[in-house]
Amino acid sequence: MKIATEDLKKILDDHANWRICKEGGIRANLTGAYLTGAKLIRADLDRADLTGTCLDPKNKPSGPQGDWTRDREFLIAYRTRKSMFICKTTQYLDGQEYVAPYFSTAATECHPGLYISRTLADLQRLVAKNDWENYGGFIRVRVLPEDIHHAGDKIRCRKFTVIGGVK
Numbered sequence: 294m295k296i297a298t299e300d301l302k303k304i305l306d307d308h309a310n311w312r313i314c315k316e317g318g319i320r321a322n323l324t325g326a327y328l329t330g331a332k333l334i335r336a337d338l339d340r341a342d343l344t345g346t347c348l349d350p351k352n353k354p355s356g357p358q359g360d361w362t363r364d365r366e367f368l369i370a371y372r373t374r375k376s377m378f379i380c381k382t383t384q385y386l387d388g389q390e391y392v393a394p395y396f397s398t399a400a401t402e403c404h405p406g407l408y409i410s411r412t413l414a415d416l417q418r419l420v421a422k423n424d425w426e427n428y429g430g431f432i433r434v435r436v437l438p439e440d441i442h443h444a445g446d447k448i449r450c451r452k453f454t455v456i457g458g459v460k
Contacts, residue, residue, distance in 0.1 A: 374429030406449030
C-alpha cells in the first residue's frame with residue numbers, strides 16, 4: 294500500500310503524540326506500507342508496526358557487493374568517527390558495538406541504517422564530495438556480511454563494532 298506524503302506525515306505525528314501519551318495520539322500501523330523513497334529523517338518509529346515494510350526487522354539485506362577485506366567471518370569497512378546526519382553528537386568509540394534502531398532494505402539511498410564504506414578511499418571521496426567538516430576522522434569497523442545492504446552508491450548495515458581509528 295502506497296501512503297501519500299501528507300498521510301505519512303500525519304501518521305508519524307500521531308505516533309509521536311501516542312509515544313508521549315498526548316491526547317489524540319495513535320500508534321502507527323504501517324503494516325505492508327510501501328516506504329521506499331519516503332523521507333524518514335527524524336521519524337520516531339519506536340513500537341510502530343513495521344511488518345511487511347522495508348523496515349521490517351525480518352527482511353534480509355542484499356549482502357555485500359564487490360571485494361571486501363575479511364577478518365574471519367567479518368568484513369572490514371570504514372566510516373567517519375562522528376555521525377554526519379541524524380544525531381551529529383554521536384561519536385563512535387573503539388571496541389563498542391553499535392546497532393541501528395531501524396534498518397531499511399529499500400533501494401532508497403537515504404534510509405535508516407548505519408552507513409559504511411567498503412574502502413578507505415571510497416570514504417575519503419565521499420567526505421571530499423560532500424565537503425564534510427568536523428567528522429572526527431576515520432574509523433575501521435567490523436560487520437557481518439548478512440548485515441550489509443547496498444542502495445545505489447550507498448552502503449548501510451544493521452550493526453558494526455569499531456576496531457579503531459585510521460591514520
